[in-house]
Amino acid sequence: FCRGTKSTKGSIWMLDEQSGRTIATNVYGTDDATGESAGPGEGLAGRVVASGKIEVHRASEVQNMKLAGVDSPALSGKNMVCVPIKTPRHTVGCLLLTGKETAYTEQELTMLEQCCAILAIDIEDKGFTFRPFEDRKPLVQVKGVVKEFLSGEEIRQILKGVDLDIYPGELVVVLGESGCGKSTLVNTLIALLPSNASVTSGRIILDGEDVTAM
Numbered sequence: 001f002c003r004g005t006k007s008t009k010g011s012i013w014m015l016d017e018q019s020g021r022t023i024a025t026n027v028y029g030t031d032d033a034t035g036e037s038a039g040p041g042e043g044l045a046g047r048v049v050a051s052g053k054i055e056v057h058r059a060s061e062v063q064n065m066k067l068a069g070v071d072s073p074a075l076s077g078k079n080m081v082c083v084p085i086k087t088p089r090h091t092v093g094c095l096l097l098t099g100k101e102t103a104y105t106e107q108e109l110t111m112l113e114q115c116c117a118i119l120a121i122d123i124e125d126k127g128f129t130f131r132p133f134e135d136r137k138p139l140v141q142v143k144g145v146v147k148e149f150l151s152g153e154e155i156r157q158i159l160k161g162v163d164l165d166i167y168p169g170e171l172v173v174v175l176g177e178s179g180c181g182k183s184t185l186v187n188t189l190i191a192l193l194p195s196n197a198s199v200t201s202g203r204i205i206l207d208g209e210d211v212t213a214m
Contacts, residue, residue: 001097001115002028005108008099011067012085013038013045015092022049022093024068029099038068045094048082052091054113055082058103067096079103085116087124126171137208140166140189145202147184158184161202 002010009029013022021037022045038046043066048055057065057080064074079100085093095116097104147159158181166172174182189204191211204212 001095001112004111005097005104006100007097010095010097011045013049013068013094013096014085015049022046022068025093036068036072038072042066042070043068043072044080044082045096048084048094048096049091052084052086054084054109056080056104056109081109081112083109083112083116085120085123087120089124092120092123137167138165138205139168139207140164141203141205142185142189143203143205145188145204146200147181147188148200157200159188 002008007029009027011024011028012026014025015022016037021039023037024045038049041047041050044055045068057078059077059079062078062080063076065076065078065080066072066074075098078098079102080096080098081104082094082096084091085095095112097112142162142164145159145162146157149156149158162181162185164185174185176182188199199212202212203210
């Protein structure tokens with residue numbers, strides 16, 4: 001979304017139906033809003049989730065605008081757009097982009113609304129419910145995994161202390177640049193390692209059982 005609109009920062013916010021708060025779950029850019037939350041109608045994210053309507057703001061209009069609750073940072077002089085993620089039943093979250101040098105175009109806004117609509121359909125189809133504070137046990141746990149490859153006489157470190165929890169029913173997507181270790185991480189989890197690779201340190205736990213050495 002950020003690259004497609006030339007936005008420098010972006011975040012996805014999801015509604016926790018148990019607490020009624022909208023929480024930042026995915027963040028792109030320099031300002032880490034992970035864990036920030038907004039009550040109903042609170043801040044830009046809270047307003048859009050409560051109303052179910054897109055908000056677009058030009059940089060000249062933005063003065064001390066809060067993204068979330070009272071403790072979240074206030075932004076000024078930024079082009080901003082916040083798009084609701086709406087299922088047929090209700091709004092489950094929103095996509096928030098900022099930092100574009102020019103105003104968002106109608107074509108970009110249409111693209112963002114269509115993408116959020118597709119995301120909402122997928123959420124509705126899978127019956128996804130966001131419950132961040134529910135006491136759940138991870139199905140897969142990756143704890144401080146370091147992986148090295150022997151390349152000739154050189155040892156190359158591909159994974160550098162990876163930590164990851166995957167819960168039952170979750171859909172996990174691994175993203176990153178070419179060569180950053182995505183395939184290595186996935187192959188590590190499913191035990192498809194070449195003979196010249198080894199888990200140097202860390203643990204992989206599957207449903208409570210340590211399977212690192214398997």
